[in-house]
Amino acid sequence: MLAAPLSRPPPLGPGSDASQRPPGVEAGFRAAIEAACAFIGATTPNPPVGCAILDATGRVLVAAAHQRAGGSHAEAQALRLLEQAGLTAQAAALVVTLEPCNHTGRTGPCTEAILASPVRTVWIGSADPNPLVTGHGAERLRDAGIAVHMLNGPDDALSRACQALIAPFRCRAITGHPWITVKQALDASGSMIPPRGASTFTSSASLRLAHRLRRCTDAIITGTGTILADDPSFTVRHLPDHPGRRRILAILGRGDRVSAETIQAAGARGFDVRSIRSLDEVLPTLGEAGVMWAMVEAGPSVLASLREAGLWDDWLTITQADPTRHDPVDRLDVSLSPRRAGEVSPLSLLPELSDTSNTQWDDDA
Numbered sequence: 067m068l069a070a071p072l073s074r075p076p077p078l079g080p081g082s083d084a085s086q087r088p089p090g091v092e093a094g095f096r097a098a099i100e101a102a103c104a105f106i107g108a109t110t111p112n113p114p115v116g117c118a119i120l121d122a123t124g125r126v127l128v129a130a131a132h133q134r135a136g137g138s139h140a141e142a143q144a145l146r147l148l149e150q151a152g153l154t155a156q157a158a159a160l161v162v163t164l165e166p167c168n169h170t171g172r173t174g175p176c177t178e179a180i181l182a183s184p185v186r187t188v189w190i191g192s193a194d195p196n197p198l199v200t201g202h203g204a205e206r207l208r209d210a211g212i213a214v215h216m217l218n219g220p221d222d223a224l225s226r227a228c229q230a231l232i233a234p235f236r237c238r239a240i241t242g243h244p245w246i247t248v249k250q251a252l253d254a255s256g257s258m259i260p261p262r263g264a265s266t267f268t269s270s271a272s273l274r275l276a277h278r279l280r281r282c283t284d285a286i287i288t289g290t291g292t293i294l295a296d297d298p299s300f301t302v303r304h305l306p307d308h309p310g311r312r313r314i315l316a317i318l319g320r321g322d323r324v325s326a327e328t329i330q331a332a333g334a335r336g337f338d339v340r341s342i343r344s345l346d347e348v349l350p351t352l353g354e355a356g357v358m359w360a361m362v363e364a365g366p367s368v369l370a371s372l373r374e375a376g377l378w379d380d381w382l383t384i385t386q387a388d389p390t391r392h393d394p395v396d397r398l399d400v401s402l403s404p405r406r407a408g409e410v411s412p413l414s415l416l417p418e419l420s421d422t423s424n425t426q427w428d429d430d431a
């Protein structure tokens with residue numbers, strides 16, 4: 067396999083009936099998902115997509131991903147890698163996390179690139195949620211004599227991972243608004259407020275997770291209370307960021323408590339700052355700015371407002387471990403909003419959270 071492994075793919079759940087699939091398809095999807103995960107946060111407004119090409123024995127020959135909007139799609143990228151490696155003649159099956167496009171956008175149709183290759187079987191992880199595109203790619207391939215298989219089923223771990231990859235894209239395609247992830251850190255006593263003089267109480271592993279989430283998202287939503295209390299940088303520092311990435315920093319506040327110097331400093335750190343006066347403005351402002359996935363890093367006041375308004379899609383709670391324990395490890399919980407019932411959280415793709423179930427939020431709890 068030519069793509070470098072960059073993150074751990076999700077584990078196979080009990081519902082994945084690997085025995086029903088020919089050899090190599092599971093490994094192909096894992097390689098494709100892994101390749102796509104490395105570019106979450108870099109492809110907006112496009113979804114992250116991964117592709118792997120297998121030989122007739124099911125061996126993964128190459129894996130590749132869509133890396134940025136306007137750049138090659140994952141299928142074209144994988145076919146190019148295959149050619150560069152002199153392996154084109156060995157290609158038999160192609161595995162891709164999202165239905166191949168059948169239209170000419172900024173790049174040519176992937177269906178035609180596949181048809182021009184020796185590939186005769188295509189496995190698709192999820193249909194394209196864009197109503198203008200959905201079904202057409204699969205149909206074009208079938209009409210040309212390709213055997214096309216689509217993953218589906220809520221118990222299929224690979225299908226769920228492919229759904230998770232497009233969750234923010236799907237949300238934006240259907241509503242015009244971003245997927246909103248709340249990240250809330252609690253200390254061992256249940257408080258969100260760091261001790262005086264400190265900015266954090268979570269472990270270095272959890273900080274890495276928090277920074278990975280920043281890397282995956284297009285915007286950070288905060289409140290003036292957090293800006294004034296912490297003067298946060300909101301940068302990605304605990305792991306490498308996507309090169310040249312600019313993000314939106316949306317600051318909720320009814321007045322003008324944040325100084326021009328603070329806004330200017332955030333701009334110098336790579337943020338386009340938006341002041342948001344009311345909750346009603348959050349989704350339209352971020353939607354118009356092209357945000358696909360936004361995260362909230364705010365204090366108790368903003369979180370209470372969002373919770374009350376139901377203005378969130380998934381909620382990550384990082385609870386500091388009891389410091390008196392011998393080997394303290396923070397507890398990580400992910401809840402899915404009732405408005406996302408039956409969907410899959412994109413958080414499940416983060417290696418630190420791949421074992422965390424998407425529990426439904428119980429509002430009476």
Ligand SMILES: NC(=O)C1=CN([C@@H]2O[C@H](COP(=O)(O)OP(=O)(O)OC[C@H]3O[C@@H](n4cnc5c(N)ncnc54)[C@H](OP(=O)(O)O)[C@@H]3O)[C@@H](O)[C@H]2O)C=CC1
Nearest residue numbers: 250251258289290291292295319320364365366367368371
């Ligand atoms: N543990 C964690 O995960 C985090 C902890 N924190 C901590 O939280 C503390 C700050 O808490 P807090 O003051 O609650 O900060 P917030 O980030 O929640 O900001 C509060 C401010 O947000 C604005 N706001 C809140 N709700 C609305 C709404 N519905 N419409 C418009 N504006 C709104 C108001 O601004 P205005 O008054 O200008 O109208 C309000 O004063 C700090 O100690 C910080 O360290 C912060 C982030 C994460």
Ligand SMILES: Nc1c(N[C@@H]2O[C@H](COP(=O)(O)O)[C@@H](O)[C@H]2O)[nH]c(=O)[nH]c1=O
Nearest residue numbers: 251265266267268276296298299300363
């Ligand atoms: N205290 C706290 C968090 N707080 C969040 O991190 C912000 C500081 O970010 P930065 O300036 O980039 O270091 C702070 O303002 C708040 O939004 N996060 C966590 O994961 N764990 C923690 O214990």
